[in-house]
Amino acid sequence: xxxxxxxxxxxxxxxxxxxxxxxxxxxxxxxxxxxxxxxxxxxxxxxxxxxxxxxxxxxxxxxxxxxxxxxxxxxxxxxxxxxxxxxxxxxxxxxxxxxxxxxxxxxxxxxxxxxxxxxxxxxxxxxxxxxxxxxxxxxxxxxxxxxxxxxxxxxxxxxxxxxxxxxxxxxxxxxxxxxxxxxxxxxxxxxxxxxxxxxxxxxxxxxxxxxxxxxxxxxxxxxxxxxxxxxxxxxxxxxxxxxxxxxxxxxxxxxxxxxxxxxxxxxxxxxxxxxxxxxxxxxx
Amino acid sequence: xxxxxxxxxxxxxxxxxxxxxxxxxxxxxxxxxxxxxxxxxxxxxxxxxxxxxxxxxxxxxxxxxxxxxxxxxxxxxxxxxxxxxxxxxxxxxxxxxxxxxxxxxxxxxxxxxxxxxxxxxxxxxxxxxxxxxxxxxxxxxxxxxxxxxxxxxxxxxxxxxxxxxxxxxxxxxxxxxxxxxxxxxxxxxxxxxxxxxxxxxxxxxxxxxxxxxxxxxxxxxxxxxxxxxxxxxxxxxxxxxxxxxxxxxxxxxxxxxxxxxxxxxxxxxxxxxxxxxxxxxxxxxxxxxxxxxxxxxxxxxxxxxxxxxxxxxxxxxxxxxxxxxxxxxxxxxxxxxxxxx
Numbered sequence: 001x002x003x004x005x006x007x008x009x010x011x012x013x014x015x016x017x018x019x020x021x022x023x024x025x026x027x028x029x030x031x032x033x034x035x036x037x038x039x040x041x042x043x044x045x046x047x048x049x050x051x052x053x054x055x056x057x058x059x060x061x062x063x064x065x066x067x068x069x070x071x072x073x074x075x076x077x078x079x080x081x082x083x084x085x086x087x088x089x090x091x092x093x094x095x096x097x098x099x100x101x102x103x104x105x106x107x108x109x110x111x112x113x114x115x116x117x118x119x120x121x122x123x124x125x126x127x128x129x130x131x132x133x134x135x136x137x138x139x140x141x142x143x144x145x146x147x148x149x150x151x152x153x154x155x156x157x158x159x160x161x162x163x164x165x166x167x168x169x170x171x172x173x174x175x176x177x178x179x180x181x182x183x184x185x186x187x188x189x190x191x192x193x194x195x196x197x198x199x200x201x202x203x204x205x206x207x208x209x210x211x212x213x214x215x216x217x218x219x220x221x222x223x224x225x226x227x228x229x230x231x232x233x234x235x236x237x238x239x240x241x242x243x244x245x246x247x248x249x250x251x252x253x254x255x256x257x258x259x260x261x262x263x264x265x266x267x268x269x270x271x272x273x274x275x276x277x278x279x280x281x282x283x284x
Numbered sequence: 285x286x287x288x289x290x291x292x293x294x295x296x297x298x299x300x301x302x303x304x305x306x307x308x309x310x311x312x313x314x315x316x317x318x319x320x321x322x323x324x325x326x327x328x329x330x331x332x333x334x335x336x337x338x339x340x341x342x343x344x345x346x347x348x349x350x351x352x353x354x355x356x357x358x359x360x361x362x363x364x365x366x367x368x369x370x371x372x373x374x375x376x377x378x379x380x381x382x383x384x385x386x387x388x389x390x391x392x393x394x395x396x397x398x399x400x401x402x403x404x405x406x407x408x409x410x411x412x413x414x415x416x417x418x419x420x421x422x423x424x425x426x427x428x429x430x431x432x433x434x435x436x437x438x439x440x441x442x443x444x445x446x447x448x449x450x451x452x453x454x455x456x457x458x459x460x461x462x463x464x465x466x467x468x469x470x471x472x473x474x475x476x477x478x479x480x481x482x483x484x485x486x487x488x489x490x491x492x493x494x495x496x497x498x499x500x501x502x503x504x505x506x507x508x509x510x511x512x513x514x515x516x517x518x519x520x521x522x523x524x525x526x527x528x529x530x531x532x533x534x535x536x537x538x539x540x541x542x543x544x545x546x547x548x549x550x551x552x553x554x555x556x557x558x559x560x561x562x563x564x565x566x567x568x569x570x571x572x573x574x575x576x577x578x579x580x581x582x583x584x585x586x587x588x589x590x591x592x593x594x595x596x597x598x599x600x601x602x603x604x605x606x607x608x609x610x611x612x613x614x615x616x617x618x619x620x621x622x623x624x625x
Binding site: 008010011012014016017018057058060061064065067068071072080083084095097101102103104106107110111114115116117118119122161164165166167173174175176177178179181182205208209212213216259262263265266267269270 | 301302366367371382480484486565567571572
């Protein structure tokens with residue numbers, strides 16, 4: 001599935017964009033959490049019984065207590081402590097946030113996780129155990145549980161019922177990578193192409209950013225070099241650039257063009273003439 | 285372009301970036317640190333720096349969106365600001381503060397606001413009990429329809445009075461440890477049921493109501509049976525000592541469910557989603573209260589019921605505790621300080 005943006009308005013009033021976590025990530029995190037909690041419980045009791053340090057009634061007390069704790073309370077506590085992340089969510093790098101842009105409140109965490117009992121545990125245990133009633137009542141119940149499980153798949157922001165009550169979203173943790181500024185790298189050692197204002201008048205912001213993406217990867221294979229040279233030919237034809245461009249200068253041509261085009265567009269923008277794409281003249 | 289900066293051969297947006305890049309890098313580093321080991325791990329200076337760097341980055345993002353043609357820069361700032369936002373606006377209340385506010389104001393106020401839902405919750409139980417009682421009066425075989433055989437444990441219609449009496453006044457030879465296990469089991473089991481009843485409420489209240497009603501049916505049938513054997517008063521005592529708390533907790537959970545259901549059925553002028561969020565605030569507090577009461581009930585049921593053997597004492601303790609709950613819920617948090625969490 002393609003990412004869906006969630007626009008959040010923080011108190012600073014600069015909207016920021018986060019990606020809604022995919023259904024797969026949500027499912028994976030939930031499965032991991034269940035595996036970790038129940039697996040941990042199993043291992044702990046296996047070790048305790050093997051070590052034989054507690055008598056049976058203590059073991060039973062501990063067991064009842066832990067079985068209770070690893071359901072709803074585990075999720076509430078871990079999301080409280082780790083700011084909207086359980087262990088499973090930490091591993092798949094997703095996170096609960098408040099949909100209104102404010103900070104996540106304890107109330108929201110409690111609310112969304114209380115609903116887990118009917119949204120996750122009941123359908124999961126019933127469907128997995130396969131011990132549902134026969135007849136049409138059983139069928140209807142099964143259908144209903146499947147529907148409840150599917151709620152996050154059917155709405156735009158992939159909210160569970162619990163998310164709706166609490167007003168929360170689950171988003172991908174953003175990763176920030178700062179690439180070098182293409183206009184700042186003074187790599188033009190070659191010819192030094194110069195473009196006239198009317199030649200820079202053709203393209204807009206969209207084309208500039210497409211060119212930026214091309215310039216992020218230097219061509220390594222013959223195939224890639226041919227594509228770069230295609231791009232150069234197209235640009236030369238469009239802007240009516242008459243001079244010849246030698247094959248070894250093609251990269252410099254693009255870099256120079258990028259830099260000057262960007263400078264040109266930025267100065268046009270300052271004068272109130274923002275050009276989104278190459279159709280800016282036809283006034284779309 | 286005026287050659288006014290040392291980077292005067294750079295174009296405007298490149299200069300914009302060169303001047304601020306250091307701050308962004310520092311912010312990125314602080315955010316990574318806070319993400320990994322929490323805000324508490326940051327020193328005083330770092331925390332102060334984080335806040336101001338965050339605002340600077342937000343400012344940069346706002347400017348970059350309008351002037352910068354550089355896609356890579358925009359993507360970076362978007363991601364950086366989003367990450368920093370998630371760290372800066374992390375929940376910061378202390379757990380003790382939250383709990384204190386919850387007990388002194390949150391829960392009592394939520395209960396007082398939820399009259400309709402409470403009526404629905406308690407009505408379900410009372411109606412169930414009444415119907416169970418009446419049906420048993422007409423035909424005792426209803427008992428077997430309502431009560432699962434695992435629960436009745438020999439306490440069926442026609443059982444001898446002596447046997448029934450013994451189930452009310454035996455301590456089963458349980459020692460302290462066994463009682464502890466029993467109490468834990470009760471608590472864990474009942475709380476899960478309560479959460480279940482609550483969460484089902486979102487499907488238009490009905491499932492919560494039915495489950496609570498069913499609980500009432502069992503209760504009514506049981507009472508009718510003991511009543512028939514002339515043990516009505518004793519059973520009342522036996523039930524009262526923990527039931528006042530435990531059954532109220534179940535009704536409260538059903539009331540929480542009813543809050544959700546009401547938001548779905550009668551959202552008023554709001555959208556259903558908004559109504560759910562609005563009513564959810566009180567509903568969740570009702571469930572927390574129900575959980576608390578179930579812990580108390582499990583302790584009473586696990587220990588006190590076995591240790592206190594006279595009906596008068598049982599009645600006194602059970603209803604005394606009930607009155608204490610009521611006093612707390614009605615009287616606490618009347619001042620306007622510390623509204624809602």
